[in-house]
Amino acid sequence: MEFKQALKERANQVEILLKRYMPKEEGYQKTIIEAMNYSLNAGGKRLRPILAMEACSIVGGNIEDVIPFAVAIEMIHTYSLIHDDLPALDNDDLRRGKKTNHIVFGEDMAILAGDALLNYAFEVMLSNSIDKENPNKYLKAINEIAKTSGIYGMIGGQVVDIQSENKQISKEKLDYIHNNKTAAIIIGCMRAGAIIGNATEEQLENITKYAKNIGLSFQIVDDILDIIGDESKLGKKVGSDIENQKSTYPSLIGLDESKKVAYRLIEEAKNSIKLIDSNAKFLNGLADYIIDREY
């Protein structure tokens, strides 16, 4: 309960910071900015920005330096949700209980608002990196975000996920989807945060291991919860993977083995973070939370 409170507080903090960096709803382009901000304001756990800030702070960096990056990562995450919800993709009318972007602003504006958010994320990171000490560090950090958001990261995972619908796939391919659709950008935002915080090579390596492990574990737990989760606690329907004959960790290696793997990944994540800070309370709590979320 204590951890959940800390998580909520940090999410609130991110929402305040987000507002600081959102474009102003004015000028001829007012509508598109309203569409962008509508989805940015639509809630969520704000996990990615929180992780970017934690990664910076655990290596002793200045949290102020990472804020534009944390905000930008949430913009990238938000654009991916807007485009995911489009009729040509998941065709969802609701997300987190609110009307999706294209339902409110129309499909044309939703496509452009997604594009605009991805572009704006880079505008925010770049304009806040110019003329700072050690500009090469900022180039590296932005590059971490860029490469984990694209075809060799998030978009790659998404595409293969779409192509695997209603198909049996190998565990190797499932790992590719899990590692890229979600874990990649978690790795990207934590590495960016650590780089901005002037992490040593060893610290960066341990941050990367932590991010990789919690990212994959998160997806495996998602697969597990679709079988044994409590709909009322999860706030979404369970059983859809079996219904859609989707290949998941439980369907490929069994439920018990899946749980074992998820727990092992979390233990490894905590071990990696221990090497940076033996008392990393929040990141340890987050690792535990991922596996104990709802069951």
Place this chain on the structure above:
Amino acid sequence: MEFKQALKERANQVEILLKRYMPKEEGYQKTIIEAMNYSLNAGGKRLRPILAMEACSIVGGNIEDVIPFAVAIEMIHTYSLIHDDLPALDNDDLRRGKKTNHIVFGEDMAILAGDALLNYAFEVMLSNSIDKENPNKYLKAINEIAKTSGIYGMIGGQVVDIQSENKQISKEKLDYIHNNKTAAIIIGCMRAGAIIGNATEEQLENITKYAKNIGLSFQIVDDILDIIGDESKLGKKVGSDIENQKSTYPSLIGLDESKKVAYRLIEEAKNSIKLIDSNAKFLNGLADYIIDREY
């Protein structure tokens, strides 16, 4: 004719360079990469990359340094065309005589291929800027591209253009559309090229004026050609602006006055470039070409 030849040669050169930076069609994400490269390979005048390279070279910069940027600008231009052609936007089945991206790869892949190209443009610019001399210069150059591609540039212009369909608009709003939809990114790519070429403040200012003037003139000439252009030379239908009751330069200030403005802008562009190099053959030729394209 001589200039047209020079333009064609440079376009061919850009296409060779593009191939060097295109992602390889392999791995699980092969399909999306095929979709990206399909549209990158679909021809065009390659004007933006040519202008980025020219801006670098006229201030005495090293052309090699600007190549990843030139290529990235074409990726951004290409993503905007893919999304423009979607059913929810212009709903075009053909572009330059070839099937549009969503016709070949489906609407879902076309949306993601556009996203991926925008993202990949930043990956190319960033990964080729890290660990170079003067990293702050590269941050500035990437930022020029980013800010002219987004809501305060290309996307902004596009949105207002969509919202102005079948409506009478003021000259001020029309100038906003013209200046943002096309001119902004021309300014962005030339400023980026000049910054990478270590332009002085004065040179940068003159490059900006040139870009701004040819960009606006280009759009005014487009408006004019829709009235007096030769369909066979243009390769597209004329008269659609009048048919759609679209506000254009000729409809707002008259045909003769529009021509005068277009010519004046081109003269001003050439005057600006003269201050950098009194014998800037290619950029002078390009300015003349814009106004004398097809009539």
